[in-house]
Amino acid sequence: MQKDTVIFDLIDKELERQRHGIELIASENFTSLQVMEAMGTSLTNKYAEGYPGKRYYGGCEIVDQIEQLAIDRVKQIFNCAYANVQPHSGAQANAALMMAVLKAGDKILGLDLSMGGHLTHGSPVNFSGKLYKAFFYGVKKDTGLIDYEMLEEKARTEKPVLIICGASAYSRDIDYARIRKVADEINAFVLCDMAHPAGLIAKGLLSSPFEHCHFVTSTTHKTLRGPRGGIILMKTDFENPFGLKDPKGNVRMMSHLIDMAVFPGTQGGPLEHVIAAKAIAFGEILTDEFTSYINQVQLNAQAMAKAFVAKDYHIISGGTDNHLMLIDLRNKNITGKKAQETLDKAHITLNKNAVPFDDKSPFVTSGIRVGVPAITTRGMKEADMQTVVDLIDRILTNIDDEKNIATVKEDVKSFMNQFPLYPELK
Ligand SMILES: Cc1ncc(COP(=O)(O)O)c(C=O)c1O
CATH class of the missing domain: 3.90.1150.10 (Aspartate Aminotransferase, domain 1)
Structure with a gap:
């Protein structure tokens, strides 16, 4: 095949643009060269529907090792029991998590997009606002800080199944314990979408959501400095509250529901070249250099x-x-x-x-x-x-x-x- 110089010339121009400019987009970063290299490898050719050791395709013995390393490393970073590293993006991670926890029409409560929240936290133009009934809390006008009283009041009156915290444009730490307290009162789950500050949370520079939130999602390309992608984590696995049983009559764990919601629920084959890059980035995060x-x-x-x-x-x-x-x-x-x-x-x-x-x-x-x-x-x-x-x-x-x-x-x-x-x- 002839080299596609049109596209490669444009790629060169983009590199020059990145070199010359001051990049202040809060959700962007520059990965290491090895993270980028992994994405341009033969792994992009491999189909691997399923999970390590339980695939629907042959020839997965190598990608199984790669994906398992990604899982083990991210669990080590955040000291958590469960990780799914397959979501193609942060939005996909949130879609899968919501599919695992909610039924269509269930109520969710998130930070308003116009107050710093994210599209996937219930915006009417997003799946989260179309499939689920979304309610919102905001920030206080005088301080710009999350209005926890408003969050509590909405939680008590609307009784959402899921309360979402985390933001795209909020510069302060979050009181996860306070959110969990009201969630327990109304039997709601708490999801922290830590896409933005994940790198700071990884090293203890901000409060950890893991003690208080049932589920944590993230992108991998912002402060975690990995490839574009998503992850879903849980500090501890727990029995699903929906009474779903496997064919032998055993109640399935939440981890099983989340895995099923990622694949086959919302995605097909995982991007093993990106998962390899995630594994490398996670390895980098475990170093003192990070x-x-x-x-x-x-x-x-x-x-x-x-x-x-x-x-x-x-x-x-x-x-x-x-x-x-x-x-x-x-x-x-x-x-x-x-x-x-x-x-x-x-x-x-x-x-x-x-x-x-x-x-x-x-x-x-x-x-x-x-x-x-x-x-x-x-x-x-x-x-x-x-x-x-x-x-x-x-x-x-x-x-x-x-x-x-x-x-x-x-x-x-x-x-x-x-x-x-x-x-x-x-
Ligand atoms: C809080 C939050 N969640 C989710 C996402 C979505 O991530 P992606 O663009 O990878 O789908 C973003 C992206 O900006 C985000 O800020």
């Missing part, structure tokens, strides 16, 4: 928040405990959309984001979300956060000045030359 990395992520986020506040940027909740912050730009008279598009011209990449109680549409928004996992992987330290904030501020304070944008773009490029990305690649 501990230093994720500590630096938290330090950098705090340094960045401080630098923004010093320039009169309004950070929701006043700061951050994790790897990201949400900035309300209304006092600067700039929309999130305009900020994102203009910063993009200078190769500073982030996303517009609704802020709590936003008066603008989700396509425009009043805010931006800024995260440091990717620039920390590039090697930046606290002092560099000041430089990044200065570059952003130079754009946002002269938003229509094309000459200024061009100058900042050059400065971004020379700044990023100090932090090489994949020098092994041409």
Whole structure:
């Protein structure tokens, strides 16, 4: 087959884009080279429906070992009894978990998308809001912190089967014990979707959801710095509460229901090339090197928040405990959309984001979300956060000045030359 130079040229251009830019999308990161390498291997050719030792296809003796290693390593990271590493993405992990726990029409309670929640936590445009009856809690207007009283009140009045915590744009730690307390009152399950802060939770920099939440889902490509994908975890397995029995009349465990909900419930063959990359990333997370990395992520986020506040940027909740912050730009008279598009011209990449109680549409928004996992992987330290904030501020304070944008773009490029990305690649 002739080499597809059209696509490979575009791949080269994307690598150059990543090298030159300041990557501040909170959900992105740069994997190690070995994580990327694993995804471009012969494992992509293998069908392996089922689970290690229980496959529907022959020739699975090698991928069984790989998948088992991924399972064992992630269980070690989070000290938990159960792991399913097959979900193709975070959304797939949530879909499968909900399929295991809920019936169509059951009630769920999650953080409102417009307050920092995720689409899969009940949004009407997502399966979670179409299949299940979704109710929402929010954050408090004055503090930007989760409104636990509202969560408790909704839980008591609506009695959802599943309470979901975790967020896409929330910079503070979560009181899992408090959520579990009200869940126990109404016999609800608690799911923590730790997709964003998982890397910080892995190393004890934030409270652990595992003690209090029945189920934990995550993506593997954000602060965990692995390949794009999802996982489902449980601290302890337990008997399913639905009375489902196997042909011999035995009650099945929750782990069985979740495995069945992933495959054959919501997916077909697992992506063993991605599962190999997950196993490698999990191995990396178990090292001291990752501990230093994720500590630096938290330090950098705090340094960045401080630098923004010093320039009169309004950070929701006043700061951050994790790897990201949400900035309300209304006092600067700039929309999130305009900020994102203009910063993009200078190769500073982030996303517009609704802020709590936003008066603008989700396509425009009043805010931006800024995260440091990717620039920390590039090697930046606290002092560099000041430089990044200065570059952003130079754009946002002269938003229509094309000459200024061009100058900042050059400065971004020379700044990023100090932090090489994949020098092994041409
Ligand atoms: C909290 C949360 N859950 C789930 C997802 C979905 O992950 P994916 O994009 O891999 O489907 C995201 C992605 O941004 C997320 O932030």
